[in-house]
Amino acid sequence: MNELELKAHFASITHPADITEYLEDVPIAEWPKLLNLIEDREKRAKVVAEIDESRWKDLLSEFSPAEVAELIEEMESDDAADVIAKIPLPLRYEVLYRLPKEQRHQVLELLGYPEDSAGGIMQVELVRVPQNALVSDAIQRVRELVEDDVQVLAVWVVDKEDRLVGSIELADLLIHKSTRPIRDLMTKDVVCVKPLVDQREVGELFKKYDLLTLPVVDDENHLIGRISVDDVVDVLSEEAEEDTLRMAGTSPEELAYPTQVFSIARVRLPWLGVALFCSLISASLLTFFEPLLEQMAVIYAFLPVIMAMGGNVGIQSSTILIRSLASRKTDLREIPQVLFKEIRVGLIMGLFYGLCAGSVATFILSKQNYALGGMVFISMIFAMITAAALGVLAPTLLQKLGVDPAIATGPFVTTLNDITGILVYVSTARFFMTALV
Amino acid sequence: MNELELKAHFASITHPADITEYLEDVPIAEWPKLLNLIEDREKRAKVVAEIDESRWKDLLSEFSPAEVAELIEEMESDDAADVIAKIPLPLRYEVLYRLPKEQRHQVLELLGYPEDSAGGIMQVELVRVPQNALVSDAIQRVRELVEDDVQVLAVWVVDKEDRLVGSIELADLLIHKSTRPIRDLMTKDVVCVKPLVDQREVGELFKKYDLLTLPVVDDENHLIGRISVDDVVDVLSEEAEEDTLRMAGTSPEELAYPTQVFSIARVRLPWLGVALFCSLISASLLTFFEPLLEQMAVIYAFLPVIMAMGGNVGIQSSTILIRSLASRKTDLREIPQVLFKEIRVGLIMGLFYGLCAGSVATFILSKQNYALGGMVFISMIFAMITAAALGVLAPTLLQKLGVDPAIATGPFVTTLNDITGILVYVSTARFFMTALV
Incomplete structure (x- = not known):
């Protein structure tokens, strides 16, 4: 398409997100030229606001600070603040300085709140x-x-001091006479939020009250802003994604580097480092028990079974608890009951699978070695109970320390489970060997 | 509070969700009486629609079918269909039969679509x-x-044949003269969706276009319904929760049984069964190699290290890929590149941690046993590369088979990783021992 055709094409596209999608298949160097072909300035600003964060670094090098400021000028305050926050520091001031005074103040006010708060x-x-x-x-x-x-x-x-006193939906304005006083129509009991409240809690408020928009007020109830449901939709997906990735021992940053393997490795390495440290503790435990176990090498064969099953039970307990804590279905005071419940679940599962694994050990993988089967049976029960308990205690401890409990299912706790699995198994083995030999 | 006070209290609460929250702290047997104290019938219907799914079974036994029908009568069609779907089958017909004819037809139409589709x-x-x-x-x-x-x-x-031709926002109705023809004001290019589209895709449309509401049309473009953003907010959180729980080898059903340990165990047992089966294969592999490994029991000590690290890398790769597939950042055609990328990441991490673990094995946990260190180094590299590759291939295969790829991080693939870890480690050990001894 030549420039004239492209201009007409962009003008024919109703939704800015569709133009952003079109741009994503074109080299970034051509974007400034293409963006200039969008004649409607507000549409252009919306196209720019939709651009994925991972593209911004490359995009900024194609524009002068004055051009960036011109794009931002047409944006709504929240989009403007988001875009400005993505600009690296010396350049950020150059852009801010070129914005109209009122918008600059708005942006600076919004940037003053944490990124993941209601104000942000x-x-x-x-x-x-x-x-x-x-x-x-x-x-x-x-x-x-x-x-x-x-x-x-x-x-x-708002009242004379700009304090929030009520709200009216558009539909109510539409169906009432234009001479009616607002006071008679407004809902007085408005759900509102303080600017420093975490965005997760904001999302829960939207879910609970089926809101379209939520006013943000300061400590004196002065109206300072509003949050729209479309921003909350983005927040909810982001937060869920972050949880999932953190549980796996990586982070959403990784999605921003689709191709750079070294950057990806750097994101994942720290988690694996913790895992390695813990698993080396397991290894040193095993070298410590070496002389004991050398007498009966077949014992080793079932160690991975006990470790794997304990690990799985631990992840199940942790995940359920983390989700319940995040969605506020459970609070910390209920932990003793949860712990007791998980221990009983662990016992049931340990009895069942201990019997399965013990039978296989005795009748299939050895020549009716009942001691081996008994060892597997007993240690499976203990390993599952301790794993279920750890699965509750680890996220609880992290929550109390103010750390995101989602990391509890990461390498750290998994490997802690491995260590307890080894200790349980080896102690049981030792007990059986001293009792039987 | 006595009945009169309670009645006044409920009347003073603006948001139905707050009354539902109040009810949740009261025994279910008292709910029918309390619900009757909410005089505004539409508010009462909204309170009932907010009740958590896990409470429905107990609640239904407190009401007669006629009372349930009366509650449902005031509900909007989507809530009515959701509540009816929760009623077990013989009773469901009794309730349906008592609804007004038009509502019954609406509910039956909505129940005809899959629960997790746009129509649902x-x-x-x-x-x-x-x-x-x-x-x-x-x-x-x-x-x-x-x-x-x-x-x-x-x-x-809509046109004369009831086909969707445009849409208007309320704000546009508000600011234009009441004598203006709709045709001049409407947006013609309306984003819409077919009823069988998956709710995840519906969520993506809301996110992409920042929608408040989305019309549902049939194959001839006839308007058959609409989806509101507050339903999508619920869907997005549900889907994220489901993914997370499935990745951990359990299911959202478990959240519905907060106290019954046998029900919880039943939900988790099948996953663990698969894990046990796979880990017993690991065990039988190890018994097969027993004579070889008896010669050098210290080798066993590092097996858990290799297995744990491979497992962690596999979970990281799978999680990233599953999230990318779910959010459509990656499609199946890009898998070869993703695989190649993950293999390189695995190589980098394997080299780094292989060196760490190998050094610890040689200098700290043994008396300068270079063969042991080399074995650990080599097998860490291979284990991490195969784990990273499996982490990509397993979810891909599941996606191709039409199974939710989220289960790829569950016990099955974790244990598959264990098996490859054992094979890699034992083969390396064998190679070293035959080469050196």
């Missing part, structure tokens, strides 16, 4: 009317924002 | 206007639904 995901554009306003006044304010291409989902009512 | 989460109440309608006609239709307590997020425009 809110935007400052919103419709605010005094209590004595009429429906027609509110509609006039909605019109001003809609004409600036800002999405309006509700109207907020 | 849509609702049929929506504002639909013909192309030649005026803004005032649309407002009239919005009013009718709002008065029925249905949330309206957009107006859909």
Whole structure:
């Protein structure tokens, strides 16, 4: 397509996300030229706001600070702050300095909140009317924002000191006479949030109350911003992704490096380092027991079975607990019951699989060696009970220490489970050998 | 509180979710009485719709079918269908038969779609206007639904054959003259979805286009329902939770049994059974190599190290790939590149940690046994490379077979990794021993 055709093509695309998708298949060096072919400036700003974080580093080198500032100028405050936050530091000031004064202040205010807090995901554009306003006044304010291409989902009512006192949905403005006072129509009991509240909790509020938008207020209840549901949709998926990746001993950063193997290795290495350290402790334990075990090498054959089964039980308990804690189905005071429950589950599973594994050890993998079978049976029960207990205690301890409990299923606890598995098995073996030999 | 006070208390609570939360701390036997104290019938229906799935079984035994039907009557179609779907079968018909004819037909239509499809989460109440309608006609239709307590997020425009041709946001109705024809204001390029599309894809559409509501159309583009963003918020968290739990070898069902240890054990046992079977294969491999390894029992001490490290690398690769597949950042055609990338990452990590572990084996845990160190070094490299490769191949194979790839990080693949770890380590040991002895 030549420039004229491309211009017409971009103009024909209604949704900015579709243009961003088109750009992603084109080399980044061509983006500045292509972005200039989008004539609607607000649409261009939305296309830019949709660009994936991993592309920003390369993209910035194609633009001058003045061009970046021009793109940001058309953005809503939350998108503007997000984009500015992605710009590395010396350049960031150059861009900020070129923004209109009011927008610069807005962006600096938003950047002042932690990235993953209510303040970090809110935007400052919103419709605010005094209590004595009429429906027609509110509609006039909605019109001003809609004409600036800002999405309006509700109207907020404030008192003379700018404190939030109520809210009205657009549908209510639509169906009532324009001369009705706002005060008569507003909902007084508005769900709102403080700016430093974690974005996870913000997501839970949206889920619980089926919200479309949530006002952010300071300690004196002054209205300072609002969060839209589309930002929360992004937050919920991000958080879930982060949990999953952290549980596997890596991090979402890795998704930003789709091709650089050294960067990927760097993200994963620390977790594996912890795992290696712990597993070397297992190894030294085994060298310590070497003389004992040399007498009966077949014992070794079942060690991986005990370790693997303990590891699996531990991961199951931890995952369930971590999810319950994250979704607030369980709180820390209920841990004693959870622990007791998991221990009983571990006992049931240990009895069942201990019997299975013990029988296989006795009748299939040895010549009716009942001592071996008994050893496998007993140590499976103990290994599963301790693994289930550790699966509860490790995330609890991490939560109490203020660390994300999701890392409890990572290498650290898995390997802790290995160590207890080895200790349980070797102690049982020792007991059987001294009792029987 | 006595009944009168409770009635006033419930009337004073604005958000139904807060009443549901109150109920959750009260024995279920008292719920019918308490629910009757909520005078606003639509509020009562919303309270009931918020009740957690795990409570339904107990709750149903407290109500007669006629009472259940009465509660459902006030619900929106999607909530009604969800609640009906939770009622066990003979009773379900008794309730359905008591619903008004029109609602019964709506519910039956919705129940005809898979639970996790666009049709399964849509609702049929929506504002639909013909192309030649005026803004005032649309407002009239919005009013009718709002008065029925249905949330309206957009107006859909259809042609004479009821085919979707456009949409209008409420804000646009609000700021334009009531005599303007709808045709001039509507967006023609509407994002829509077919009823059998998976809810995960529906979630991705909401994320990509920042939607508030999405129309569902059949193959001839007839408008049959709409999905609201608050349902998608629930879907996104559910799906993420399901993935996480499945990756750990359990299932969301378990969260429904907070106290019954036998039910929990039953959910987890099958996964562990697969793990046991696989780990017994490891054990039989080791008994097969027993005579060889008896000559040098210290070799055994490092087997858990190799197995644990391989397991961790495998889980990291699988998790990253599963997340990329789920969020459509990667598709199956790119697997060869992903495989090649993971193998290189595995090589880097294997070299690094092989060197660490080999040095510890040689200088700390043995008396300068260089053969042992070399064996650990070589087998760590091979184990990590094969684990990284398996971490890619296992989810890919499962995806191709139409099975959820998330189970790839469960016991099955972990134990497959154990087996390859053992084979790699024992073969290396054998090579070293025949070469050196």
